Amino acid sequence: MKVKLGKYVYIQTGKLDANAAVENGEYPFFTCSAIPLAIDSYRYDCECVLIAGNGDLNVKYYKGKFNAYQRTYIIESATPALYVPYLYRFFCKYITTLRNHAIGGVIKYIKLEHLSDVLIEIPSISIQKEICKKFQQLDKIIEARERQLCLLDQLIKSQFIVLTSGRDVSKVKLSSVVERDICKIKTKFKPEDEIEYIDISSIDNVKHIISQTSTFLTKDAPSRAQQLVLNNDVLVSTVRPNLRNIAMNQKTSLNRVASSGFCVLRPKTIVPSFLFAIAMSDDFTNYLVRNTTGANYPAVSSKIILEYEIPLLPRHDQELFAQYCKQVDKSKFTIEQSLKKLETLKRSLMNKYFG
Missing domain, CATH: 3.90.220.20 (DNA methylase specificity domains)
Structure with a gap:
């Protein structure tokens, strides 16, 4: 049986402008960006799901000290019956619906009721944890493949630095x-x-x-x-x-x-x-x-x-760099194909457990 999420969670928003971010800050600063920024002070210390309220609507899970942009929703469990990682997995699926519900002109946004009125099925806590374990195992494999891609991207960046540094260009x-x-x-x-x-x-x-x-x-x-x-x-x-x-x-x-x-x-x-x-x-x-x-x-x-x-750089050097990128891209393509299969498997699990 599905129930309204609002009865099982606490929902609040961050308080800061995006300009509050600093380089090399001690704590994560969650904004509408998929990648957290950094900040020197924290306001929250909890386990939660974070939903970007406007712009690039996305969902994140975090446990610990952090701060948040004023249009970021912070969702905590209000009952031992709701496992926060399970709630995160649910919203990874539901985020597409949230994007469709977003309103506004120049920058789309969601309202509090878009979250509190969500219907969610809450099985026993043991089942929630078992579901999350399956996703965690799959995520570990995906993360390993993504690290391989990052290393290949670093090769390209390193080659770019080699080409452009220490030369009279x-x-x-x-x-x-x-x-x-x-x-x-x-x-x-x-x-x-x-x-x-x-x-x-x-x-x-x-x-x-x-x-x-x-x-x-x-x-x-x-x-x-x-x-x-x-x-x-x-x-x-x-x-x-x-x-x-x-x-x-x-x-x-x-x-x-x-x-x-x-x-x-x-x-x-x-x-x-x-x-x-x-x-x-x-x-x-x-x-x-x-x-x-x-x-x-x-x-x-x-x-x-x-x-x-x-x-x-001279056109010849630019073209050599392009050829280097092409060779690296061949390796990236093989890994990306593997990732696509893993992502397909992950989507099938999402559909199985969250409709």
Whole structure:
């Protein structure tokens, strides 16, 4: 039998602005980003499920001391009958429904009742723990594969550093190597055309790929769907705390459109993989962080992004780097195929236990 979640949990929200984050802070700072930031003080010390209340809706589990952004929901169990890791697994499945229920214009958000009114089945505590054990075993294998991918990504970063360090390389502004005549969708599509929409939640900011898109007719698309995205375009999120939402579009379809919350970098006189490596560099990320402005929704403008100075290697060296990336990508592909099978198995478990 399913019951309303609100009777079994305590729900509160964080109190801080996203600007409260600091580098190398002692405690996790949970915001709407999938990856926690850091902070020097904590307000909460508990075992809980955290739900991003706006922007990149996502779910996390944490036990310990932390702090939270004002639009992050903190959900604790109010009864020994509800195992918090089980609640986390439930919301990993239910997050898709929450995204569909999100309301608002520029930035979608969820309300408290979207959580408290959720219907959930609560079996015995022993069954909840057994279910969680199955997911934990599967997660360990997935995490091992993901660590392998991270190591391969580190190889690419290391090669990029080797190529660009210790050389007398001239620097140019990013604006000089990318195309700035980005087509607006109103001049490209008819109202009845179908488009694929890329927003913040479309970007996997761990794997840095476009993991999902939403499909709309142009006339029904969100008002922020403004920029045509072509193959090899690099998408850089301009809104903090999602500045690590960076990905290269590697799909040749001509109906992909990005939110105005991205700066779309279209290679003009630069090798695409080299441009992507620049966007993934720590120096570029730090530049974005330093140049964000605004209180409630801090962001960096595309104009500022295009002022960033990049090391302009000779075309030959850029192409050698691209070949190196291609070889590493072959190894990554094998691991990614294994991950897909594991994720399929995980989804089947989600469907089995949470409908």
